[in-house]
Amino acid sequence: MSHSEFMSLALRLAEKGRLTVSPNPMVGCVIVSQGQIVGQGFHQQAGGPHAEIMALQQAGSMAKGATAYVTLEPCCHHGKTPPCTTALIQAGIKQVYAACTDINPLISGAGAAQLRAAGIQVETGLMEKEALGLNEIFFHYMKHNRPFVIAKWAMSLDGKTITASGDSRDISSQASRQHSHQFRQQVDAILIGANTARQDNPFLTVRYSPETGLPVRHPLRIVLSGKGSLPLDLNLFDPRLPGKTLVATTPDADQHHIASLREQDVEVLVLPANSRHQVDLHSLMSELGRRQITSLLVEGGMTVHEHFFHENLVNKIHVYLAPAVIGSLKNKRFLDEFKVSTLDKDIFITSDYKEHCDV
Numbered sequence: 001m002s003h004s005e006f007m008s009l010a011l012r013l014a015e016k017g018r019l020t021v022s023p024n025p026m027v028g029c030v031i032v033s034q035g036q037i038v039g040q041g042f043h044q045q046a047g048g049p050h051a052e053i054m055a056l057q058q059a060g061s062m063a064k065g066a067t068a069y070v071t072l073e074p075c076c077h078h079g080k081t082p083p084c085t086t087a088l089i090q091a092g093i094k095q096v097y098a099a100c101t102d103i104n105p106l107i108s109g110a111g112a113a114q115l116r117a118a119g120i121q122v123e124t125g126l127m128e129k130e131a132l133g134l135n136e137i138f139f140h141y142m143k144h145n146r147p148f149v150i151a152k153w154a155m156s157l158d159g160k161t162i163t164a165s166g167d168s169r170d171i172s173s174q175a176s177r178q179h180s181h182q183f184r185q186q187v188d189a190i191l192i193g194a195n196t197a198r199q200d201n202p203f204l205t206v207r208y209s210p211e212t213g214l215p216v217r218h219p220l221r222i223v224l225s226g227k228g229s230l231p232l233d234l235n236l237f238d239p240r241l242p243g244k245t246l247v248a249t250t251p252d253a254d255q256h257h258i259a260s261l262r263e264q265d266v267e268v269l270v271l272p273a274n275s276r277h278q279v280d281l282h283s284l285m286s287e288l289g290r291r292q293i294t295s296l297l298v299e300g301g302m303t304v305h306e307h308f309f310h311e312n313l314v315n316k317i318h319v320y321l322a323p324a325v326i327g328s329l330k331n332k333r334f335l336d337e338f339k340v341s342t343l344d345k346d347i348f349i350t351s352d353y354k355e356h357c358d359v
Helices: 003-015 051-063 084-091 110-117 128-134 136-144 174-184 194-200 255-263 281-290 302-310
Strands: 028-033 036-042 067-070 095-098 121-124 148-156 189-193 220-224 245-249 267-270 295-300 316-322 339-343 346-352
Touching: 003 028, 003 036, 003 051, 003 067, 003 095, 003 128, 028 051, 036 051, 051 067, 051 084, 084 110, 095 110, 110 121, 128 136, 136 148, 148 174, 148 302, 174 316, 174 339, 174 346, 189 194, 189 302, 194 220, 255 267, 295 302
Parallel strands: 067 095, 095 121, 148 295, 148 316, 189 220, 189 295, 220 245, 245 267
Antiparallel strands: 028 036, 028 067, 316 346, 339 346
């Protein structure tokens, strides 16, 4: 196997941690001695052993004089776990290939420098593009200290996001809804507006889970409501639901209503309002970043989507395009460099929104 093939395996291993490692990055490691894989591992959950440690444990004494392929620069600081650089040095690793540098200010090249100081050869940049793409959420969060935002909606061929009945859920197929629910597990939080909460009365839970053997992950549910006047009997406020619900509102909200929500174990976050008496999204994003919410799925409605686009906060879009024509053309979205795949009767389009927002 070539260097790229070993790193490709490490990237596939890293992917296995997608549902469980946030706010940490996904990391995989492969240890090779005399052309043979002697150890491999991946970071399985935040607070748990890092990929390098898992791989070294499997390699045992065979790690001495071996080469490590790791998808991210090894850490060199004491966090919830000891430094991986120390473990690599003590194991007698001879060479390390790191796909990319960790921009965490606690590391940011210091890990590679520590390894080199111990006499270990370090090469960075092998399959760097793939590694950066794998952890686009982590790198965005490290750079901006706010969530990576994915705007998601379903629409007809003529751009309509609701049917004649006024229900947005009738547009997409069962396969698309299942795909959407599975994707929810990959994010830290889901957000909708007050109108969508009233009209669709969703649960915003994960009802379809891939067979990973891991517990179902239920992201934080967020409702935007400038006045906070949401019906108390919404499904989102059912105390039996798994996970937590947060209402983001403004000082204009009725204090008695806020108290009623809090009595139902709903967290109410009062944030500054913008000139249109809406929740200031930049304040919300800063607060979510402070809470280590690294990714946010914005599910609608379209007014909320427009608000996020207007504030240049969208990093990626997911569109479920149903092969149907509903009515007059409106609510079209700009799709740049989109990728298309089919899901039963629907077409799934994903695209990076790059006009204003850097990853």
